[in-house]
Amino acid sequence: MKLDLSNPAWHQTLPPGRAVAGDAPVAACAFSKDGSIAAFALGDGRVRLLPGDINAGETPAAEPLHGGVVLALVGDPAGDGFVSGGDDGRLLRIATDGTASEIVNQKGKWFEHLAGHRATGAVAASAGKTAFVVKGGEVKEFGPHESTVAGLDFSKDGSRIACAHYGGVTVWSIGQVTLPPRKFVWRGSHVALKWSTDGKFIATGTQENDIHVWRMAQATDMRMQGYPAKVKSLSWTADARFLYTSAQPVFTAWPFSGKGPEGKPPLQFGEEGAGLISVVAAHPAAEFVAGGYDSGELQLGDIKTRRSVVLKMADGSAITGLAWSPDGYKLAVGNEAGTLLVLDLRR
Amino acid sequence: MAQPQVPVTVLTGYLGAGKTTLLNRILSEQHGKKYAVIVNEFGELGVDNDLVVNADEEVFEMNNGCICCTVRGDLIRIIEGLMKRKDKFDGILVETTGLADPGPVAQTFFTDDEVKAKTRLDAIVTVVDAKHFLGQLEQGDEAEEQVAFADVILLNKTDLVSEDELKKVEGKINSINRYAHIFRTQKSQIELSAILDKGAFDLKRILEFEPDFLHHGHDHDHEEEVKSLSLTADRPVDPDRFQKWMGALLQLRGPDIFRSKGILAIDGAPRRYVYQGVHMMMDSDWGTPWKEGEKRFSKLVFIGRNLDGENLQRGFNDCLK
Incomplete structure (x- = not known):
């Protein structure tokens, strides 16, 4: 894996890429399973599809699929397209030609959170207090939880889902709906959740500007404090050695190899950016990490060299979506102002 | 590219007071404005509007x-979601359930950074049922607290009671909260300008509260009840002593003090x-400068x-130079 952090041109201009005016705030972005399409969830109900190949002809903008905002988007782990959730209460499967079919309809609720599991082809989604797992033609319901689900993720093997809510995290076994869920309790409101890529830890961001991590094996937990804002974005490295967190002006990674992060400061590196990181995305394979700032700045970091480069200068419009292509060469970026970027970072 | 903050109006009122009627009116009237409405009971509204959002309190x-x-977690989430919309709106209305304490809703706008950045709490509007209010006071704290928190009160269903009864209800409302503006209404009929965009939580407009309301003398008989009072001072305030006193007061009595505001003439500050x-x-800030030769005074409202x-005034006096 070679990404060109030393390319001096990137200090002045954007790396090669495609920039498109999306005409609505971006809530999320994602790549299709094969990386051929980048998709952007927009604040006017549209899901804008762009070719992953930055030299291919641009695909036209489509009609709105959702009634209001498209709140969540993932690449479809069971197909070539995407799965989207909206504030119209609909969960949709989107084909590569942009046409959609409804999977679940929860009128009056918002589909806010989505996660996909590649190996099993399952999608987890939450609307209000209930989580849904869609696999094949089957839709299973989990919940209701004690409050609205504010983040969810699959376990490494895809056999379980974890849901964050007020008071902690609930873990359900997908194959055995009747089995009582496992609860991990911590007072306060949990607003983001990511299960570690090795399955050993569950991390949440809380309303009180800290992060909470449970160790699955012993059900022990730890709290990391000192953030100036809520940590809404969490990202584990592919090797599960580090957990990246947003809400800092530099890349911030908690070490989880060996004895874990207890009593240690996080690893912080890179150029101090304008504002705070709003979205962070660890590279799917290598030692890189992308960070979008609430100022609009975009940085690419390398944890090995502890360096970073600015890919895009601050422009006042917060980065709201970041996604790596599965091959790790392309980055999809979206912001509040509705700028859609697909960057090609291949050396 | 900072967007203007969207004003949020909180609509409270006891069960059956007329909140839904008011909301239906706001949504169906031709006023050329676009409001998002966060309701607790989906489907109660007669108007089908995609900007009506169901909340779970x-x-x-x-x-x-x-x-x-305490804060409203659902509200933080919903406001964040609404702000992702392409089409912006002129305001947000939050309806609370009839038995809700308005505290958590208001506190959400003091607590959450994202909510604070994108929206501002404009005013708390309470709909009061003229016929049943006095009875509702006997049934629990809710009706009283909803009036205590209010900036604007719609004294509704005035057609169902006599003028004498109305005066009695108004007197009771005044004894709880004498700083709210009261409008007599029937079927929740009110000019929208009377309830929207009031700036009641705008620090710049705190100066607008009327000095005529200055009310000296204290009544001792109903201390366990909810009431409003003001403290005044002509001498300058010592900022350190004030901060200490206020901090301790809120620490000790925070749950009992629903709303407070004040203007202070800090010693030596222009x-x-x-x-x-x-x-x-x-929430605090520096306001407008004192004019040359202007009489400086301080005023606190609780x-x-x-x-x-008396006790509060004594404590406040100890903060003066």
Whole structure:
């Protein structure tokens, strides 16, 4: 894996890429399973599809699929397209030609959170207090939880889902709906959740500007404090050695190899950016990490060299979506102002 | 590219007071404005509008050990979601259930950074049922607290009671909260300008509250009830002593103090110091400068339960130079 952090041109201009005016705030972005399409969830109900190949002809903008905002988007782990959730209460499967079919309809609720599991082809989604797992033609319901689900993720093997809510995290076994869920309790409101890529830890961001991590094996937990804002974005490295967190002006990674992060400061590196990181995305394979700032700045970091480069200068419009292509060469970026970027970072 | 903050109006009122009628009116009238409405009971509204959002009134305790520091978690989520829309709106209305305490809703706007960045709490509007209000006071604290928190009160269903009864209800409302503007209404009919965009939580407009309301003398008989009172001073305030006193007061009495606001003439400061709070959560800033030769004064207002005016005035006097 070679990404060109030393390319001096990137200090002045954007790396090669495609920039498109999306005409609505971006809530999320994602790549299709094969990386051929980048998709952007927009604040006017549209899901804008762009070719992953930055030299291919641009695909036209489509009609709105959702009634209001498209709140969540993932690449479809069971197909070539995407799965989207909206504030119209609909969960949709989107084909590569942009046409959609409804999977679940929860009128009056918002589909806010989505996660996909590649190996099993399952999608987890939450609307209000209930989580849904869609696999094949089957839709299973989990919940209701004690409050609205504010983040969810699959376990490494895809056999379980974890849901964050007020008071902690609930873990359900997908194959055995009747089995009582496992609860991990911590007072306060949990607003983001990511299960570690090795399955050993569950991390949440809380309303009180800290992060909470449970160790699955012993059900022990730890709290990391000192953030100036809520940590809404969490990202584990592919090797599960580090957990990246947003809400800092530099890349911030908690070490989880060996004895874990207890009593240690996080690893912080890179150029101090304008504002705070709003979205962070660890590279799917290598030692890189992308960070979008609430100022609009975009940085690419390398944890090995502890360096970073600015890919895009601050422009006042917060980065709201970041996604790596599965091959790790392309980055999809979206912001509040509705700028859609697909960057090609291949050396 | 900072967007203007969207004003949020909180609509409270006891069961059956006329909140839904008011909301239907706001949504169906031709006023050329676009409002998002956050309701607790989906489907009660007669108007089908995609900007009506169903909320679950998820009241969360903050993890700071303070029992009155509660916020509406669902509101934080919903406001964040609404702000992702391409089409912006002129305001947000939040309806609370008939038995809700308005505290957590108001405190949400003091607590959450994202909510604070994108929206501003404009005013708390309480609909009061003229016929049943006095009876509702006997049934629990809710009706009384909803009036205590209010900036604007719609005294509704006035056609169902006599003028004498109305006067009695108004007198009771005044004894709880004499700083709210009361409008007599029937079927929740009111000019929207009377309830929307009031700037009641705007520190710059705290100066607008009327000095005529100055009310000296204290009544001792109903201390366990909710009431409003003001403290005044002509001598300059010592900022350190004031901060200490106010901090201790809110620490100790936060749950009982629903709303507070004030203008202070700080010793040696060229500008007014203004603040406002809901329970223990406070917001403060420097206001307009004192004019040359202008008489400097300080004034604090409290609305709360078990307030001892004399005791409070003594404490405040100790903060003066």
